[in-house]
Amino acid sequence: MIPLLCPICKDSRSKQIANDIFLCKSCNILFNNAYQQLPYFADYFSAEYKNQYGKTYEDDHDAIYAASLLRIKKIKKLLNNNLAGKSLFDIGCALGFFCKAAKDSGFQLVEGLEISEYAAQYCKEKFSISVTSVDFEKFLTAKKYDVITAWYVMEHFANPFAMFQKVYSMLHNDGIFACTLPSYFGPLFYCHRDIWIKNHPADHRIDVSPRGITRLLKNIGFVKVKCYPSGYHPERFCSLASKHKKIYIKLSDSICFSDTIMVIAKK
Numbered sequence: 001m002i003p004l005l006c007p008i009c010k011d012s013r014s015k016q017i018a019n020d021i022f023l024c025k026s027c028n029i030l031f032n033n034a035y036q037q038l039p040y041f042a043d044y045f046s047a048e049y050k051n052q053y054g055k056t057y058e059d060d061h062d063a064i065y066a067a068s069l070l071r072i073k074k075i076k077k078l079l080n081n082n083l084a085g086k087s088l089f090d091i092g093c094a095l096g097f098f099c100k101a102a103k104d105s106g107f108q109l110v111e112g113l114e115i116s117e118y119a120a121q122y123c124k125e126k127f128s129i130s131v132t133s134v135d136f137e138k139f140l141t142a143k144k145y146d147v148i149t150a151w152y153v154m155e156h157f158a159n160p161f162a163m164f165q166k167v168y169s170m171l172h173n174d175g176i177f178a179c180t181l182p183s184y185f186g187p188l189f190y191c192h193r194d195i196w197i198k199n200h201p202a203d204h205r206i207d208v209s210p211r212g213i214t215r216l217l218k219n220i221g222f223v224k225v226k227c228y229p230s231g232y233h234p235e236r237f238c239s240l241a242s243k244h245k246k247i248y249i250k251l252s253d254s255i256c257f258s259d260t261i262m263v264i265a266k267k
């Protein structure tokens with residue numbers, strides 16, 4: 001039998017979590033052995049999105065833009081709030097709402113990458129932001145950026161480790177990488193394991209933990225890595241946590257206990 005290797009660190013020691021989901025005992029990252037890239041639908045940002053969330057991606061503009069500003073605030077802090085001459089590249093930029101927020105916040109050069117032709121065109125025409133329409137795995141460039149972002153993107157690649165390395169190579173020295181990722185160090189995985197397993201997306205190759213992703217990025221060469229909860233769901237923890245939301249948020253912030261996390265790393 002061929003040993004099952006972790007796609008991140010290539011170690012063969014793992015613990016089975018579900019049929020095809022394993023926890024690597026060496027790097028602490030969960031990997032999905034039945035991962036498959038789902039076919040991309042041209043109407044993802046309209047009909048399919050509406051089907052999933054009850055409104056189109058475009059209808060969601062205000063909420064996405066507001067969330068983008070909060071993410072930019074954290075990134076700006078690491079740049080000493082000085083965006084003069086700074087460039088930003090957003091991987092999987094969708095209709096470009098984050099890119100627009102980055103441009104409005106003062107980034108001087110903002111570019112996006114988006115596999116959907118429709119979304120890329122939308123961003124170019126509506127916001128005059130340059131978007132390349134190609135998969136990041138096939139994307140080739142010699143350009144370097146001050147900031148690279150990827151919101152819920154990295155977990156979708158067949159070889160996430162190589163893609164993290166690619167991001168690192170595309171950053172200037174002192175450059176910043178910011179992303180959001182699914183984390184198993186959260187209430188869904190710990191308190192509702194069956195639901196977590198049942199709903200685990202087939203096209204997610206990995207789920208990280210704050211500790212696991214910090215180690216991974218430092219192994220690649222990043223010098224400073226910080227993780228933040230990307231959402232608070234006390235109701236997923238227990239009814240007591242829902243009653244004491246403030247305490248739950250404090251605890252969640254202090255140990256980064258959340259089903260999704262934001263990671264900021266400095267090269």
Ligand SMILES: [Zn+2]
Nearest residue numbers: 006009024027
């Ligand atoms: Zn591993």
